[in-house]
Amino acid sequence: MKAVRMHGYGGVEQLFYEDAPEPRLVQSGDVIVKLKAAAINHIDIWNRMGVTGIAVPMPHILGADGAGIVAEVGANVGNVKAGDRVCLYPLTGCDQCEFCLTDRDFMCFRLRVLGERLEGTYARYVKLPAQNCFPIPADYSFEEAAAFPLVFITLWRMLVTNAELKPGETVLIIGIGGGVASASLQVAKKIGARVIVTSGSEEKLARAKNLGADHGIHHRTQDFVAEVRRLTGERGVDVVLDCVGGEVWRKSLTCLALEGRLVTCGATAGGHAVDDIAAICSKELKIYGSTLGSREEFRLLSNFLNRAKIRPIIDSVFPLREAAAAQRYVEEARQFGKVVLKIPD
Ligand SMILES: [Zn+2]
Secondary structure, three states, rough: OOOOOOOOOOOOHHHHEEEOOOOOOOOOOEEEEEEEEEEEEEEHHHHOOOOOOOOOOOOEEEEOOOEEEEEEOOOOOOOOOOEEEEEEEEOOOOOOOOOOHHHHHHHOOEEEEOOOEEEEEEEEEEEEEHHEEEOOOOOHHHHHHHOHHHHHHHHHHHHHHOOOOOOOEEEEOEEEEEEEHHHHHEEEEEEEEEEEEOOOOHHHHHHHHHHHHHOOEEOOOOHHHHHHHOOOOOOOOEEEOOOOOOOOOHHHHEEEEEEEEEEEEOOOOOOOOOOHHHHHHHHOEEEEEEEOOHHHHHHHHHHHHHHHOOOOOOEEEHHHHHHHHHHHHHHHOOOOOHHHHHHOE
């Protein structure tokens, strides 16, 4: 089959569009999916660079997000059949630890994610457990079905499960433009929250306004802490989504109202931020770190997307053979929404 494989850790020059062996069914609970689309995530880039600390045999197929048609099912599979259109819940655990035994395998110490410890979705076929196959929401295209799982499950756990964002509350989203941030904007608006976003790009702020953002703050020309104070009548916001970290982190804490919640799923500007512990205590702040989410959260999320008629934002679609160019585009942070790979028949 055709696939994009990584031959070593490093830059995009390590990615090759080439022939690779097709996956074979071994476990009776597994399925093989003929992929129609995959999506690019930062996790693919970190895996390619070798900064995750996870060593994989080379050559290796990247890609955590995908959607396609079930091609083959193991003897014990009952939830899907050949021909079903499916999107993929991207991780699986060991089935034995306390987390796996209580529907929290995303917290498993032996977590395996597609494209990480498992062969990924930059390929014509992928093998995975049948319980990771979910129906594609409503009338999504394969590109849309590949674009939503990783970012939406991540934001769902952050904003809905952990921060418990409520209608009428105000949320501040730092750095609108990335997949999680733009998807958070969509979900927060449907929940009924007031949404303030920041960006260093006028174009991204304009796109966020078109998606329903109530206020946009240009963080290079405006002091976003002062602006948030002004917009909230000195009160501050209920929730901040900060996946930037670094210098921004302390400002994010400053923007929170009493009993405010800060959620994060990473730190693109540096993971060793300075906390304002006095503010955390005196304002009774809560800080939630999140990584992915459970199958139950994925099921609720899929239902929500159907009911709320949310479609993932797709910035651009590259052919599979141009995966290297697509990754470079994401590394340069030029996108608004998701960058998708279309997989040829
Ligand atoms: Zn486990």
